[in-house]
Amino acid sequence: xxxxxxxxxxxxxxxxxxxxxxxxxxxxxxxxxxxxxxxxxxxxxxxxxxxxxxxxxxxxxxxxxxxxxxxxxxxxxxxxxxxxxxxxxxxxxxxxxxxxxxxxxxxxxxxxxxxxxxxxxxxxxxxxxxxxxxxxxxxxxxxxxxxxxxxxxxxxxxxx
Amino acid sequence: xxxxxxxxxxxxxxxxxxxxxxxxxxxxxxxxxxxxxxxxxxxxxxxxxxxxxxxxxxxxxxxxxxxxxxxxxxxxxxxxxxxxxxxxxxxxxxxxxxxxxxxxxxxxxxxxxxxxxxxxxxxxxxxxxxxxxxxxxxxxxxxxxxxxxxxxxxxxxxxxxxxxxxxxxxxxxxxxxxxxxxxxxxxxxxxxxxxxxxxxxxxxxxxxxxxxxxxxxxxxxxxxxxxxxxxxxxxxxxxxxxxxxxxxxxxxxxxxxxxxxxxxxxxxxxxxxxxxxxxxxxxxxxx
Ligand SMILES: Cc1cc2nc3c(=O)[nH]c(=O)nc-3n(C[C@H](O)[C@H](O)[C@H](O)COP(=O)(O)OP(=O)(O)OC[C@H]3O[C@@H](n4cnc5c(N)ncnc54)[C@H](O)[C@@H]3O)c2cc1C
Ligand code: FES
Ligand code: FES
Numbered sequence: 274x275x276x277x278x279x280x281x282x283x284x285x286x287x288x289x290x291x292x293x294x295x296x297x298x299x300x301x302x303x304x305x306x307x308x309x310x311x312x313x314x315x316x317x318x319x320x321x322x323x324x325x326x327x328x329x330x331x332x333x334x335x336x337x338x339x340x341x342x343x344x345x346x347x348x349x350x351x352x353x354x355x356x357x358x359x360x361x362x363x364x365x366x367x368x369x370x371x372x373x374x375x376x377x378x379x380x381x382x383x384x385x386x387x388x389x390x391x392x393x394x395x396x397x398x399x400x401x402x403x404x405x406x407x408x409x410x411x412x413x414x415x416x417x418x419x420x421x422x423x424x425x426x427x428x429x430x431x432x433x
Numbered sequence: 434x435x436x437x438x439x440x441x442x443x444x445x446x447x448x449x450x451x452x453x454x455x456x457x458x459x460x461x462x463x464x465x466x467x468x469x470x471x472x473x474x475x476x477x478x479x480x481x482x483x484x485x486x487x488x489x490x491x492x493x494x495x496x497x498x499x500x501x502x503x504x505x506x507x508x509x510x511x512x513x514x515x516x517x518x519x520x521x522x523x524x525x526x527x528x529x530x531x532x533x534x535x536x537x538x539x540x541x542x543x544x545x546x547x548x549x550x551x552x553x554x555x556x557x558x559x560x561x562x563x564x565x566x567x568x569x570x571x572x573x574x575x576x577x578x579x580x581x582x583x584x585x586x587x588x589x590x591x592x593x594x595x596x597x598x599x600x601x602x603x604x605x606x607x608x609x610x611x612x613x614x615x616x617x618x619x620x621x622x623x624x625x626x627x628x629x630x631x632x633x634x635x636x637x638x639x640x641x642x643x644x645x646x647x648x649x650x651x652x653x654x655x656x657x658x659x660x661x662x663x664x665x666x667x668x669x670x671x672x673x674x675x676x677x678x679x680x681x682x683x684x685x686x687x688x689x690x691x692x693x694x695x696x697x698x699x700x701x702x703x704x705x706x707x708x709x710x711x712x713x714x715x716x717x718x719x720x
Contacts, residue, residue: 277441294441294484295474316434318472319623321538330512330541336471337542340441341464341488384537405625406536 279343283308284352294340299323301339302349310350310379314408321407324380325349331387333406350379353386361427362386362420371420373411381407385421393429395421436474443486447493447572447601450485454597455574457483463599464488465508465547468539493546493601496520505603507546515540523607526614526632530561533618535625546600549585552592552656553626554691559586559657560632561616562603563649570602579604589655612636612645613719617712618652619704621695627652628696629704631684631712635667637720643667648709653701654688662686663709672717681710 276291283306290305302311302325314322316335323335326348354360362382365371372378381404388395388403395403400421401414409417444450454461462481464470465488473479487493493508496517503524505514514520514531521528534540534548534557548558549569562582569580571594580593587593594600608614618630629652636645646667651657666680685702692698 275440293438295436295438297435297475316475318468318539321536324538327541331538332541333538336468338441338467338471340443341467341486343443387537403537406538 277340277343279340281339281342281345281347283347284349292339294338296339297335298325298337298339298342299334301342302334302347305339308349308351312376312379314376314380319408320377320380321384321404322377322380324383324407326383326387329387329390331384331406348383348386350382353382361431362389362424364427365420365422365424366417369416369420369423371412371417377407377409377411381409381417385424388421389425389428393425393432395425397422434475436471437477437480439481439484441484441486443489445489445491447490447599450487450490451572451574451597451599453483453485454599457485459596461485463550465550466510466543467547468535468543469547469551469553498523498607501607503605503607505545505605507549507600507602508544509546511535511540511543511545511548512537514545524565524605524614526561526565526608526616526634527558527605529614530557530616530632533557533616533620533625539625545603549603550592550594550600552586552590554589554655554657555621555626555628555630555652556657557616557618557627557630557651560627560630560649560651562605563657563659564614564632564634564647565605565649566647567603567605569600570604571598571600573598577601583659586656591656608634609636609645611638611720613716615712615715615719617708617715619708629653629701629708631705631708633709633712633716635672635713635716635720637672637717641671641673643670643672648684648712650684650705650709653685653690653705655691658688660684660686660705660709663713667713674714677713677717678710681706681713684709 312322314320318336461483464486493506495506632649634647646664648660662683684705690698690701
């Protein structure tokens with residue numbers, strides 16, 4: 274089968290690779306680029322662990338071919354904070370115990386990122402609606418909702 | 434969970450896409466948002482040799498008003514329909530329906546065209562498309578034709594689209610004054626798909642008499658359907674709670690409901706009746 278050349282920018286870094294068209298974006302990010310912060314949970318489009326931002330929109334990277342992302346800007350969890358300087362959403366998850374095993378967390382944080390861009394001051398219902406596509410087997414969601422609310426406040430105060 | 438190998442094409446115009454479709458015929462599959470097709474390919478329930486990605490056919494992504502009609506390009510994403518000010522004002526039913534599809538990630542990728550052509554019996558749009566009496570414009574290298582909503586859905590996962598045809602546009606009417614609409618849904622918990630979804634368009638005159646009623650129901654039968662018996666029971670009647678309740682009792686009349694591990698046939702028929710009443714009440718309150 275013919276391979277296709279794609280060019281993507283992930284967390285500000287440009288990559289160019291030849292890939293098989295059937296390669297899923299999540300496998301491209303993890304296995305070809307080597308960024309393993311993006312997790313694979315269900316592989317059936319349901320759990321959201323593989324969520325990344327594609328041109329700013331949260332998508333499940335297990336349900337996209339890498340070739341569809343040709344030319345796109347992608348943000349993965351590695352692109353949010355820095356060593357020793359957490360992004361406010363990451364800080365919220367830490368402060369409010371928004372994680373236990375941490376498996377769902379990268380996807381959860383990126384879903385929350387999009388949510389807070391759309392609704393800087395979200396209601397609880399908006400938060401729950403916004404993370405509907407992300408399953409967590411540990412926390413029971415309450416702490417995640419609190420983490421997102423913490424992040425929303427922090428982000429707003431940074432802007433003010 | 435690894436799809437079978439395929440060759441990939443990324444046309445940038447409808448014309449180019451049609452030429453590819455003509456060339457590869459049955460061995461080709463169109464890829465829109467991929468949120469029905471890719472899961473099937475991962476399970477190898479679909480193994481197209483050629484995939485034609487419509488993702489860059491920008492001419493198919495639009496929502497605009499033309500006279501008393503609203504025109505929506507087939508590649509318009511669910512999120513664009515959910516958040517469109519034009520639709521919220523002129524056809525809120527479609528925006529409301531889009532807002533409850535799957536989850537935020539699914540709505541960012543999935544398209545109205547892909548959803549309609551896939552014709553999942555539990556998809557949300559078909560109910561609204563039927564209640565709105567929408568029309569679908571399809572093109573092929575032979576020309577174009579319009580298909581009415583009721584002729585579009587043929588059976589489970591089957592539409593009246595012919596091989597070589599591409600859905601390009603959905604046309605819905607701007608709703609007349611004194612019209613209320615609603616889409617309500619009982620979702621299957623894990624996927625979000627509808628166990629039962631009811632879309633209602635109601636026009637009521639100053640005296641409270643129903644001038645027009647259209648009810649589309651999805652999730653219940655092998656394909657979404659118009660609940661004609663309900664509509665007949667409403668038209669010309671002064672609407673109150675007892676009239677809508679009596680009409681809703683006919684929501685599953687003449688239907689052979691689906692049965693699977695999520696819900697029995699009897700339960701689906703029950704959901705259709707109960708949620709039809711709720712949808713009618715909500716639409717009536719919004720007139
Ligand atoms: C986790 C999850 C939850 C979901 N929940 C819901 C839900 O609650 N309600 C709901 O309604 N849907 C739901 N969906 C389905 C989702 O809405 C899909 O996006 C939609 O069904 C298909 O649209 P698509 O653009 O992704 O199409 P694709 O998957 O790309 O295509 C679907 C089919 O249509 C064909 N096709 C696509 N576009 C055209 C065209 N323009 N002309 C001719 N043929 C075309 C393709 O060849 C393919 O056979 C869910 C999906 C997932 C993964
Ligand atoms: S791994 Fe992609 S949704 Fe679960
Ligand atoms: S923290 Fe374990 S799955 Fe969410």
